[in-house]
Amino acid sequence: MTIPGTRAGFPAPIDRAAMGPAGPAVSMRGVRVSFPLPGTSLFGRGGRRMTAVDGVDLDLYQGEALGLVGESGCGKTTLGRVLVGQVTPDAGELAVDGEALARKRSRDERRRVQMVFQDPMSSLNPRLQIGQVLAELLRVHHMVPDKDIGRRTGELLAAVGLPERFRDTLPGLLSGGQRQRVSIARALALEPQVLVADEITSALDVSIQAQVLALLLDLKARLGLTMLFISHNLAVVRQVCERVAVMYLGRIVEIGPTDTVFADPQHPYTRLLLSSIPRLDGAPIDPPDSGEAVGSGGAGDARGCRFAPRCPLAQPVCREDDPALYGPDDRHVSACHFSFGRTADGTTQKGHQ
């Protein structure tokens, strides 16, 4: 299946009808990633490992932005890197548009998933002009006939709100916000199906962040982009994403439509996150004193719910039984024994379906 090539003008919206069966655009199953801890033997396998992602199933639907939130060490960045192909998981399957991606991706497979990075200062080669960076990608993938490369580069820059003049500029002369736009243009140059945005506004000033988010929303609407939006900032995720997944210590603990999850969180960790965020109206933030995340290496040892040590609702069952993601319908699920009004004996309280 090929992506439409050089139509008049870019960007052209993706033709959904030509996309194939209406399954999820991206499907991840059983993804597990671990890294060797320093101090392990020279030849790898013998030593201790740290589990970054511990069995994640995730679907992304065509045209949606899925937010992936969590604090440091939760594995969201690693998961993003698995999707993009930079990190090879220890286990798990990954499919884009129903076609499984090989471990070692082909050029065409790589083109389908592109990434925009967090740090504007290191995301562009300081020695190459912007135009050269874009042209190189266009040329190597034969996106357009060689004679059209200049024109296409201009169109890409215009799509992210930068003047054509910037083609000949070195990144050193650009501001952080402008560099992020260039990064977005670079990611779009290959007309990917999926865009992974890894904390793309975290290093920007608030007012610039708003510009970049507005741009992203605009592009998403026009191009029908599917996006995995990784962020630790829940407010930003609220603006951008239709669905959100909350990660904790390598697992997804809650996932559902953003409005629903934020308005009525079903996992204690989600509630903790939301209640910890300072609000502009000065409502006092009063999360229960919850300590810090237990080390993320203990994936193998813990039997019960990972969040139990910090959880205000923890019961004996939580320490025995690792809860699976559950929800009355499959749209909003949570990995907690007491989500959706369930009680310890499995019955459901009134008020929840």
Add this chain to the structure above:
Amino acid sequence: MGTVGTVGTVSRAIVEPGAVTTRRVRLFARARRSPWALRIGLGIVTIYLAVAVFAPWLAPYDPLAQDVMHSLAPPSAEHLLGTDSLGRDLLSRLIYGARIDLLLGAAATGLALILGTVLGLLAGYFRGWVDLVLSRLVDMMMAIPAYPLLVLLLFLLGQGTGSIILAFAVTGWVSYARLTRGQVMVVREQDYVVAARLGALGNLRVMARHVLPNVTTQVIVLWASDIVLAISAIAALGYLGIGIQAPTPEWGVMVADGQGFLLTNWMLATVPGLVIVVLGVGLALISDSLAARGGRR
């Protein structure tokens, strides 16, 4: 830096590490970064290069032409710096010597640079067994003292410029490889390199266009100081009678030859020595300036 901690103690260290310096250090640092350092260095090296290039027009005599009748003559109108034991004009030999030393210094280190940089690039980029093999090789080479190895190689390879270049390449590649490997390992993790690889750009292209250009600054700095050392080494080897054969004019050999006449014609040994030193200073000024600026990028 002293202790850090409460604001009352070395408070500057919290906000600006390195701001606590002595006056002398600060002056010195400023001198290094002064544009004059670079200008003087470049000026010196340019003059030497010009002399080397225009040697046939500048030198009054053929450096190999002997005139035993007028050997060991003091400076005069005909021979501005006098003649050596075989009646050859010292000035002409100095001028032509520039060709030998500069060319040799640059070529010998240049080959080492190319060899070392390529190996370091491959090791740093691919890691894995390539890196393993290379690192062990580097360790081995570093365990062997450089100069004795150099001398040994030159004995084996025989006299002549080709042997010198080869011998230096074999002993010199190690520093470039280590430096490049370290830099490459850092650059490789930068987002723009990751982006290039995600764009399926092919390893060769990524290495050539994205990684290598961003590690060259440090390599050039190393090269500049390496040339200084190489020229000194060549001169020293010439002094020891290894490497360059007579009658080729080489500054080191000239110092050696002139040693016996220090009390009578002291210029025969000292002037070539001074010439070496000044070139060394020029190159050092350049590399120092580059190093001082390199951090600013």
Add this chain to the structure above:
Amino acid sequence: MMRPSPGSTGAATTASLLSVQDLTVSYPGPDGPVVLVQDVGFELGRGSALGLVGESGSGKTMTLRALVGLVPPKMAVTGSVRLDGEELVGRPERVLGRIRGRRIAMVPQDPMAALNPIRHVGSQLVEGCRLHLGMSRSAARKRAAEYLQRVGLPDAGQVMGRYPHQLSGGMRQRVMIAMALLTEPDIVLCDEPTTALDVTIQAQILRLLHSACADVGAAMVFVSHDLAVVRQVCHDVAVMYAGRIAETGPVAATFADPRHGYTASLLRSLPDVDAPREPRAIPGEPPDPRRPPAGCRFHPRCPYRITGCEELPFRLAAIGDGRRSACIHGETGLPEPTIAPAAIDSAAIDSAAIDSGAIDSAAADAQSASGDAAASPGGPAGASGPLTREGSR
């Protein structure tokens, strides 16, 4: 749990602990002095907390450092900073050194940079006690342990024996707070102390800062780019832009009813976790300190701009209720935005940054400004066809 009680305001009161006037920080540039902080003034009462908010280039961090003379050597500081009536600007390092740590302490953004990595945390705390309070070693150890417990590290003995890298980010920051408080200073300066922390840890640290300062009776100057954090912790706020204070006042009133174009624009550009909202970007970028715009420094980017703004001397005027604003609308309140963001004058933005490097960025911002300010609820212009300049929206 963190409702702060109102403290001092912008007006000078006799009980001011810290009185800052006309504080200016500049460094010599090729074409004359480049001013990073200009004529900053505020009052800080005993036990109250003042927030300094702004984005990069606002000068907030430099202001904080200038309060205690911690600016880089080549910078010049003029103006007045009075601690209990005692002038600090221009005093010799020796005198300032004694004041720092003893009467004014600092909690920095990155504890790893402030803690000596090869010494135990305990020894650094002890050193502080001995240096500033002249205590004996054993007395200092006891005090250090006591303060570690107060900041929520009950295992004080164990923590003291650890190296900084063996502690988590949150714990390190608690150590820094303990270090700052154990001399019972009059003022604690906080430089983005929670920016590097996860949000749940941030919540704990903010609460700690607030209660610990209250316990010790210390006043606080809290620098942050995060308005919501400042809202939680501070009584008063000073909003800074391009080296100057745009407005000051009690934090609740200032955020609920902003009286400066910048404050309002900034508030509107913030995403809200409780409600989905179209982010209203501020077009353009902050000005180059070498070539600030004439008049109000924010006017080229301001949607409330009217004629007169480009000549307005950027000076704070009292507007009642202990608030001050440098905006032309300060007293009367902000009108409806008079200029749609898409129509912000690109020429004005261009003129704000003329040197070779910045001219491209400024012009680009003008174009991107017209393209990106998400003012049109009707959605983007047509998707297919050759791309037209976004400014045609």
